[in-house]
Amino acid sequence: MNKIDVNKELDCTGLNCPLPVLKTKKILDNMVSGEILKMVSTDPGSKNDVTAWISRTKNEIFSIEDFSNKLIFFIRKA
Numbered sequence: 001m002n003k004i005d006v007n008k009e010l011d012c013t014g015l016n017c018p019l020p021v022l023k024t025k026k027i028l029d030n031m032v033s034g035e036i037l038k039m040v041s042t043d044p045g046s047k048n049d050v051t052a053w054i055s056r057t058k059n060e061i062f063s064i065e066d067f068s069n070k071l072i073f074f075i076r077k078a
Contacts, residue, residue, distance in 0.1 A: 004063065004074055007035035013042045013070065020046040021053050024075070028059060031077040039073045047071055 010027050012020040020041045027037055039050070047064065050073055054061050058078030065072040 004036065004038070006038040006074070007031065008037050010037060010039040012046070013040055015041070016043050017045050017049055021049050024050060024073075025053070028075065028077050033077055035077045037073075037075045037077065039075065041071045041073070042069060044071075046073075050075075 008027055008031060010023060012023055015023070020039065020043055024037070024039050027039075031037060041050075043049075051061060051064075054075065060076045060078065061073055062076055063072075063074040
């Protein structure tokens with residue numbers, strides 16, 4: 001895997017729906033267009049939840065990795 005340069009990281013391990021989405025939204029609201037957020041979640045439902053939420057925004061998920069029971073999202077701020 002290529003190294004992805006991230007601007008902010010958010011650890012949502014141990015949190016369940018809707019907290020990963022809410023915390024991701026809060027962080028992205030305070031980021032500059034083009035910046036990248038790395039969000040880590042252990043909630044299996046967050047894959048569908050975050051993907052659905054992002055589809056209603058102009059932000060972009062450009063990678064989701066499933067690694068050792070953790071979902072790692074790389075999201076670019078619109």
